[in-house]
Amino acid sequence: MAPPSADLKLLGSWASSYTHRVQLALKLKGLAFEYAEEDLAEKSPSLLLHNPIYKKVPVLLHRGRPVLESVIILHYLDETWPDVPLMPGDPYDRALARFWCHIVDDKLGPAVGAVFASPSEGQAAAVEQVHENLRLVERELRDGAFAGRRFFGGDKIGVLDVVLGCGSYWLAVFEEVMEVKLVDPEAFPLFHSWLRDFEEQEEVKAIIPAIDRLLEYARGVRQMMLGLSSQQQ
């Protein structure tokens, strides 16, 4: 493989699904880049310089210029390197892809996060919220805009697969750590088979961290959260 290019550098965090989105897009497009792992507890001067407003990862530096926010980075990559496109060509299909990416970040993601963050009393309600959001996606795969497709992008992974897929592995992790059922293959057969197909892609396997590592991380964070909340009572 070619040595890391000086042109592209990614500031990221190994457990950040937003970072994984960008890593996956770069991999799908065959783009070489330098990766710098950020310690989110002690953010680097580079991160603070290039993302002063949000101070978050991922940050893509192209020729030293920062591009921020994962979905915006995906658009930037697509427009700068149009081979292996992530976005559909038709304007209406692009609007649909953007809308569903918005739903992932606005509704589904926070709902999954809420399951993890909820105290035991709130868990049932949080799980139901996740199911409600998964039903939206399942319906779209069954009868809606993405009916009959293997991936949201069609035969190949597209932007919505990247956005939804990088993050969906947390479902399995939270199921184990929280001892809840989030993705019942019988209730969400199409979502389940899409996720399985997505996770079997070579490029995806190369990006997503090992499940043991994610489990250990999630257990640690959960312990810390429970410890904090008991202190607050």
Place this chain on the structure above:
Amino acid sequence: MKAVVLLDFWASPFGQRCRIALAEKGVEYEYREENIHGDKSPLLLQSNPVYKKIPVLILDGKPVCESLIIVQYIDEAWPDRAPLLPADPYARAQARFWADFVDKKVRRCSPCVRSMSSIRNTAFLVPSNVFTHQVCESAKKLWTPKGEAQDAAKEEFIEILRLLEGELGDKKYFGGDAFGFVDIALVPFTTWFYSCETYAGFSVEEAVPKLVAWSKRCLERGSVAKSLYDPLEVYEFVKKIFG
């Protein structure tokens, strides 16, 4: 039904973004007012089942939801005139970032603005109850009577405006000489400044004079002038909700 339909509410800054974009492109469309004090129309519920909110742009029966997604769609569907996003990918990324910043930050400070796109059933007894339960903490503090909390909300709001003014700099518009995506994302909220000032007791012009000058330049454009409402009308509307 005409080929292009916009489901909207007159005072919604999100709807206004779409109206400005359509006007910039010279696109003929049918405007349909959704009644904020009534039931949601079947067309709205069918077109936006996930959020049940305006604005929704409907093209030959196919809906597009979320104002910034609608504006990008308008730009891509009518690419031959008045580009709303710059051609260069890096400049486009910048424009998307700042439009997203407006969505993340500016709308948080305006509770009525947040609730504009969310039309509730009027089974509620008192109009203010319809909206107050939806607002985020800092917004409540900006709009309700005095105190430390309101001062903090005011400071936060001014800081956000200052960041935007910093990004504008001495340019004519956010994108440079051409009116575009960030201008469209932000300008509808400027008609709410008068209401914010009156409720929270401060002057936006004193805090961010360049931003106010920019808003006046935008109002000189036909597309903006005909899509926005006078700040006093907005204020009357706000008073009805917050008293």
